[in-house]
Amino acid sequence: MPDVVEPLVLEIDLGNSFAKWRVRAAEQVLLSEVVSVRQLHTTDMLAAAARLKVAKVSICSVASSEINQLLTAKVQQLWELQAQFFTAQHRCAGVVNSYTDPSKMGADRWLATIAAKHLYPGTEVCIFDCGTAINVELLSAGAVHLGGYIIPGLAMMQQSLLANTAQVYCSAERLSLEPGLDTGTNVANGSLMVAVALLDKLQVQMQQKSGLLLLTGGGAKGLVGYNSSANIRYLPDLVLDGFKFL
Secondary structure, three states: OOOOOOOEEHHHHHHEEEEEEEEEEOOOEEEEEEEHHHOOOOOOOEEEHOOOOOOEEEEOOOOOOHHHHHHHHHHHHHHHHOEEEOOOEEOOOOOEEEOOHHHOOOHHHHHHHHOOOOOOOOOOOOEEOOEEEEEEEEEEOOOOEEEEEEEEEOOOOOOOHHHHOOOOOOOOOOOOOOOOOHHHHHHHHHHHHHHHHHHHHHHHHHHOOOOOOEEEEOHHHHHHOOOOOOOOOEOOOOHHHHHHOH
């Protein structure tokens, strides 16, 4: 690893299903990892970072208070630092929140919106975050959050049918937009069709406004090939990137 002069910052995005972390010095990412949230009780998530002299720990979390406390204690143990948890506010880093009560907004959605504003200033932006849920955030060219949408993610759509419908199962080696020839494939491919249809509609809306659609989240990579429009950007670390601009 090359010599690093800039202070090291540990940034953590704690989602519903996965935790993503990275150690960054200015624009240089030294280490990064993705871990299942279910494994956090049995896995030392930060083992690879323990040998580094981290100066600051920033966390964006939508996980349970139990997980947050577990991570807070680990940070204190390894570096004798108090982890700083990011929360949504009425105004932050030049972005105005549309929520009457910002505490009702997921911190990850707000942090991604801040990143979008600074990465593409003066541009109307739609954030399409595909994870456990699909979160959509709309940001004006003047950096005002315009609201958004939340629908179930691909796996959650499938699980909802499995849990609430008798004799329905989900099976597909690879998701496709082709019509299924059995119930299991219908369910699997149907979830993808919903996500791609929403993606296509939002992409057209942004194109009409000379804006951009930013595709991010753990499930976003699987959607990249379904719409190759010039106004789509794939940014897998958009939430973590928001920490740079605070």
